[in-house]
Amino acid sequence: DQQVKQNSPSLSVQEGRISILNCDYTNSMFDYFLWYKKYPAEGPTFLISISSIKDKNEDGRFTVFLNKSAKHLSLHIVPSQPGDSAVYFCAALRINSGYALNFGKGTSLLVTP
Template structure:
C-alpha cells in the first residue's frame, strides 16, 4: 500500500524550460509535504516544503503546489538547469501519520544543455 506515489520514473527537459514533477498521496492525515533531491552516492537533500494549510510555496526557481482535494502536489523548476539533473523524491508526514516521513519512489530528472 503505497501512500505516496510518483508515477513518472523519469523526465527529460531542455535547459531553460520548465520541469514539472508530480506526486500523489492517499493518506489524508498528512499535513506537510516535502521535496528532496538526490545525487548519486549522496543522501537526499531537502529542497522545499509546504504545509497543508497552503496551496503554494515558492523559493527561487522552485515552486511547490498542493491540491488537497485531489491529494496531489507538484514541483515546478523554472528555468531548469543541467545541475538540476538528479532524482527527486516527494515525501509526506504529520504527527497523526505515524511520526515519520513517507517517501515516493522518485523521479529522475534529466536537464539537457
C-alpha cells in the same frame, strides 16, 4: 500500501524550460509535504516543503503546488538547469503518527543543454 506515489520514473527537459514533477498521495491526514533531491552516491537533501493548509510555496526557482481535493502536489523548476539533474523524492508527514517521512519512489530528472 504505498501512500505517496510518483508515477513518472523519469523526466527529460531542456535547459531553460520548466520541469514539472508530480506526486500523488492517498492519506488525507498528512500535515506536511516535502521534496528532496538526490545526486548519485549522496543522501537526499531537503529542497522545499509545504504545509497542508497552504496551496503554494515558492523558493527561488522552485515552487510547490498542493491540490488537496485531488490529493496531488507538483514541483515546478523554472528555469531548469543542468545541475538540477537528479532524483527527486516527494515525501509526506503526519505529525500525530510520529515524524516518519513517507517517501515516493522518486523521479529521475535529466536537464539537457
